[in-house]
Amino acid sequence: MVTMGEITHFLNPRGFALSVQAEMDDLTLGGLCMGVGIETTSHREGFLFxxxxxFEIITADGELIRSTREENADLFHALPWSHGTLGFLVAIELRITRIKSHVRLDYEPYDSLDALCGRLNDLVLSDHAPYFVEALAFSDNSGVILKGDFATPPPDERAKINRINNYYKPWFYTHAERSLEIGHFSEYIPTRHYYHRHTPSVFFQLKDLIRFANTPYYRHLWAWMGAPKISLMKLTMTRELRRQAFENRVAQDILVPIEHLADSIRLSDELFGIYPLWICPARLFSHGSHEGFLRNPSNAKESQMFVDLGIYGLPAGIESGTYNQVQVSRKLEKFVRDWGGYQMLYADICMTRGEFEQMFEHRHYRAMRRKFNAENAFPEVYHKVIPEKWIRKEIDELCNEAG
Ligand SMILES: Cc1cc2nc3c(=O)[nH]c(=O)nc-3n(C[C@H](O)[C@H](O)[C@H](O)COP(=O)(O)OP(=O)(O)OC[C@H]3O[C@@H](n4cnc5c(N)ncnc54)[C@H](O)[C@@H]3O)c2cc1C
Known part of the structure; x- marks a missing residue:
């Protein structure tokens, strides 16, 4: 339950950070290690896990078990993505990294999707890949690549320091979008500001909750209060609001091999028409005989480059009344399965159990559930992450229709 905000608050002033430092303040180490944990260093480091x-977990039998790559290695590799269905994680030891005071960030605009995807591919696969890499797509043919490295601003460049998370500043992604107009530019961002750059705007979601929240008067008068807490909003959600959110809002992250990025963006455009999109490359490593919930790379190499496409917002088809969340989500999920990709499981998933097992490898996971007596204590991941029963009804009907 240690949050990312607490981690950077403690580590950054001491000159350190996590090697994969997720940026939303409220995400926890436990949730990110048992769930996903992807960030702009993931093209080098992979996921946080x-x-x-x-890992130290308490099993269903009440036993405390420590697992590493050498000791209880089978359990160690089964824990990532297990979403707490093998035991309670109570301690983690993980690598931290030395940092500098600032990140020098380059904003590279593109007016062609293929050019952006090609450049991103070359960048992350190069031996000299920048330390931090992400991209934002602002339409089906425009986007910005953001490349960063730790730096100490030289005295003659101190005017280029931008404290982007000061509450009155424009949201980070809108600032990045400016480079589509003014062209390539670079600046120095204090490191902790960089790590939490998407927190004030909740990535791209705050604009849908408070439409005027990025206007100068709102920012100067009210933004010091911070963005609403997602967990609090979920906790206080009525059944009707939950139904509306399920039917009308999209919060999806899909992971596909990087060569399918352009097609993923085109499909997202066709299904949702939502922008901006978050694009974050991530390396998936092979774990040999301990293949966990994610399969070893299909290229039979030590690692394979994937990319996360984050789609958050209100789909364009809502206003015309043509949008059907279940049908559209199932099309997206099929695309992901067809290319050997994965869906982040905090999202609403609309897959049948069979489809889910096609996407995620269950062999080793189930062996570990048997070995540590989790079967009668915790649900399987599928049953933990599928939408509530009353929402499932519609999904089940559609699945039945589709055979
Ligand atoms: C606005 C927003 C932004 C996001 N940004 C990112 C991002 O940049 N990068 C990224 O990777 N993901 C991101 N996510 C997705 C997020 O990573 C996943 O939802 C993650 O798994 C959740 O972290 P959490 O701390 O909220 O965990 P929770 O949702 O609380 O937990 C996730 C799962 O892990 C289990 N779990 C948590 N703690 C423990 C424990 N101690 N022992 C056993 N099981 C445990 C929970 O039961 C649950 O099944 C984002 C989500 C949102 C809503």
Whole structure:
């Protein structure tokens, strides 16, 4: 339950950070290690769990078990993505990294989707890949690549320091979008501001909750209060609001091999028409005989480059009344399965159990559930992450129709 905000608050002033430092303040180490944990260093490091040296869990039998790559290695590799269905994680040892005071960030605008995807591919696969890499797509043919490295601003460049998370500043992604107009530029961002750059705007979601929240008067008068807490909003959600959110809002992250990025963006455009999109490359590593919930790379190599496409917002078809969340989500999920990709499981999933097992490898996971007596204590991941029963009804009907 240690949050990312607490981690950077403690580590950054001491000159350190997590090797994969997720940026939303409220995400927890436990949730990110048992769930996903992807960030702008993931093209080198992989997911956060790749930087873990030891997990300690309490099993269903009440036993405390330490697992590392050498000790209880089978359990160690089964824990990532297990979403708490093998035991309670009570301690983690993980790698931290030295940082500098600032990140020098380059904003590279593109007016062609293929050019952006090609450049991103070359960048992350190069031996000299920048330390931090992400991209934002602002339409089906425009976007910005953001490349960063740690730096100490030289005295003659101190005017280029931008404290982007000061509450009155424009949201980070709208600032990045400016480079589509003014062209390539670079600046120095204090490191902790960089790490939490998407927090004030809740990535791209605050604009749908408070439409005027990025206007100068709102920012100067009210933004010091921060963005609403997602967990609090979920906790206080009535059944009707939950139904509306399920039917009308999209919050999806899909992971596909990087060569399918352009097609993923085109499909997202066709299904949702939502912008901006978050694009974050991530390396998936092979774990040999301990293949966990994610399969070893299909290229039979030590690692394979994937990319996360984050789609958050209100779909364009809502206003015309043509949008059907279940049908559209199932099309997206099929695309992801067809290319050997994965869906982040905090999102509403509309897959049948069979489809889910096609996407995620269950062999080793189930062996570990048997070995540590989790079967009668915790649900399987599928049953933990599928939408509530009353929402499932519609999904089940559609699945039945589709055979
Ligand atoms: C606005 C927003 C932004 C996001 N940005 C990112 C991002 O940048 N990068 C990224 O990777 N993901 C991101 N996510 C997705 C997020 O990573 C996943 O939802 C993650 O798994 C959740 O972290 P959490 O701390 O909220 O965990 P929770 O949702 O609380 O937990 C996730 C799962 O892990 C289990 N779990 C948590 N703690 C423990 C424990 N101690 N022992 C056993 N099981 C445990 C929970 O039961 C649950 O099944 C984002 C989500 C949102 C809503």
């Amino acid at each position: 790749e930087t873990v040296e030891a």
